[in-house]
Amino acid sequence: MTESGKPILYSYFRSSCSWRVRIALALKSIDYETIPINLIKDGGQQFSEEFQKLNPMKQVPALKIDGTTIGQSLAIIEYLEETRPTPRLLPQDPKKRAHVRMISDLIASGIQPLQNLSVLKEVGQENQLTWAQEAINFGFNALEHILQTTAGKYCVGNEVSMADLCLVPQVANAERFKVDLTPYPTISRINKSLLALEAFQVSHPCRQPDTPPELRA
Amino acid sequence: MGSAFRVPPPALQLGERKHSLRGRGSPQHHDRVWQALALKSIDYETIPINLIKDGGQQFSEEFQKLNPMKQVPALKIDGTTIGQSLAIIEYLEETRPTPRLLPQDPKKRAHVRMISDLIASGIQPLQNLSVLKEVGQENQLTWAQEAINFGFNALEHILQTTAGKYCVGNEVSMADLCLVPQVANAERFKVDLTPYPTISRINKSLLALEAFQVSHPCRQPDTPPELRA
DSSP states (O other), X not given: OOTTOOOEEEEXXXXXXXXXXXXXXXXXXXXXXXXXXXXXXXXXXXXXHHHHHHOTTOOSOEEEETTEEEESHHHHHHHHHHHSOSSOSSOSSHHXXXXXXXXXXXXXXXXXXXXXXXXXXXXXXXXXXXXXXXXHHHHHHHHHHHHHHHBSSSSSBTSOOHHHHHHHHHHHXXXXXTOOOTTOHHHHHHHHHHHTSHHHHHTSGGGSTTOOGXXXX | OOOSOOSSOOSEEEEEEOOTTOSTXXXXXXXXXXXXXXXXXXXXXXXXXXXXXXXXXXXXXXXXXXOTTOOXXXXXXXXXXXXXXXXXXXXXXXXXXXXXXXXXXXXXXXXXXXXXXXXXXXXGGGGSHHHHHHHOTTTHHHHHHHHHHHHHHHHHHHHHHHBSSSSSBTSOOHHHHHHHHHXXXXXXXXXXXXTOHHHHHHHHHHHTSGGGOTTOGXXXXXXXXXXXX
């Protein structure tokens, strides 16, 4: 914790996983400090000895809070939910909670890891766009289907949940990789509604302490 | 196992991937969800779904009616269908809370989830069947080994802080349910486990427990449905 006692978020402006946590912190009105970790500069600052000690996974986000450090965005969000429960990010009903987690995992395990920076490096520059588009299309196909059953105003019913925190950053990635979103009308509608909310705006990659000047909103 | 579907569905069904390497001498695969079901002594019926045969049985009209999500594993339970193994396990934990699969303390719960996600998001997706198909046969082994080594390096480090007898403290948790199948994958891809003594020790302790044994009665291919679990 800082001298002020605030939680510290290790984040990269463009990292979709970091964005999920930033939204959660904003929704729960938790004041925090950002330590930016640039994933590209200096060979990737996540590989520094210092950061490795803090988070052996060498990934962002990581949150230093209440005397501990937590990695993995969904583990962080669930911790915030359990210790700062208002407003809710998971519904009360166990079946709805299962749907929220299912959608979150579909994105966080099924799509994002397959199109993150390190994997794209491995597949080589000429294959990157196709690879990323395939990963996203495969996942969005399944998600669009699932949302037929679960969605109301948002991913699960009419309250913002952890699933929505995963959706918006993944749609931003989809746009960055030029994925055609026409086959996913429910995803698009929900994304649009969420982006209108303040928490999704203040946490946006274009408004972060480490956002490069040319990308600032 | 013969045809993929049974009639009519009982209260609880697990649609899971039919292990494509099943055959003489090959081990049945470890699975996060059935380990959870075994630990909580929950009876269930298996619907094996071959992800490759017939263009992928998960896309068949029949399976879609059973599970609109076209995903495996998927658990049909209490009138709903849940996909994604960790979402299934957390649902089981919330509705059938004994024995616990998540500790009571929020920080320990965070560690359990962190380790589970490290494996379920950080390692497994990068070495699953569809990804390996994409990288091409000559690259598969290296690719899988790299994914596993990268993740296990981090995990071995994290376990220095969190582990007791098991991944987090001295109680079996969701993290352990993720560890065992991932170590089995590591062995399948010939990853040298010498750099990971904590992972190896914990894996060994878990395999001694009945719920983690592939020889568990509910896992035998010829166990009649009425005697399963």
